[in-house]
Amino acid sequence: MVHIRQATTADAAALDDMVRELAAHEGDLDHVLVDANRWGQLLARPDVRVLIAQDESGPIGFTSIVRRIHLWTGGDLLALDDLYVRPGHRDKGIGSQLMTAVARLAAEDNLLVQWGVRLDNHAGQRFYARLGASLNTKMTASWAPAQYRRHLAAVR
Numbered sequence: 001m002v003h004i005r006q007a008t009t010a011d012a013a014a015l016d017d018m019v020r021e022l023a024a025h026e027g028d029l030d031h032v033l034v035d036a037n038r039w040g041q042l043l044a045r046p047d048v049r050v051l052i053a054q055d056e057s058g059p060i061g062f063t064s065i066v067r068r069i070h071l072w073t074g075g076d077l078l079a080l081d082d083l084y085v086r087p088g089h090r091d092k093g094i095g096s097q098l099m100t101a102v103a104r105l106a107a108e109d110n111l112l113v114q115w116g117v118r119l120d121n122h123a124g125q126r127f128y129a130r131l132g133a134s135l136n137t138k139m140t141a142s143w144a145p146a147q148y149r150r151h152l153a154a155v156r
């Protein structure tokens, strides 16, 4: 039996493990700076929501969400950060159950839910399209400190 529940600070270590598994899966482990201790602090924040899928073996997946201001509407939105189901538990509808739990959370306050999916992640796009989500392309830009410092040095 799979059960979806809100994570508490007691889930910090399990969540840290799953975030690292997901980052390793995406070849991005070097960019994960958060640790279990920090997760303990983050999970205590009201704007950070993590839903955990669990069966008799323990946590088998999660989704992480940040509730934040959306300036054009003047209200809040739910920014979905990660969605992850452990290998061996995939293709059994657990990812869909986690998204259903996100929809329930959003419906409480009628909030928009927003997230990104890589252009080459066709399975992910199919998965989200089946849930009835809109898929629009938009490029993401980022300015790391070293990059904007180079810009600042150039305009000085």
Ligand SMILES: CC(C)(COP(=O)(O)OP(=O)(O)OC[C@H]1O[C@@H](n2cnc3c(N)ncnc32)[C@H](O)[C@@H]1OP(=O)(O)O)[C@@H](O)C(=O)NCCC(=O)NCCS
Residues within 6 Å of the ligand: 022, 025, 083, 084, 085, 086, 089, 090, 091, 092, 093, 094, 095, 096, 097, 116, 117, 118, 121, 123, 124, 125, 126, 127
């Ligand atoms: C995406 C993910 C959470 C789906 O969980 P799940 O429990 O297998 O989902 P469900 O059983 O409800 O649905 C299965 C569908 O999800 C698809 N899927 C979506 N994203 C996928 C991914 N990145 N890798 C593999 N399958 C994915 C499967 O292909 C399948 O659809 P299909 O039958 O059309 O191929 C899981 O595959 C996963 O953790 N993948 C690695 C992390 C990831 O890619 N996260 C999403 C980033 S946008």
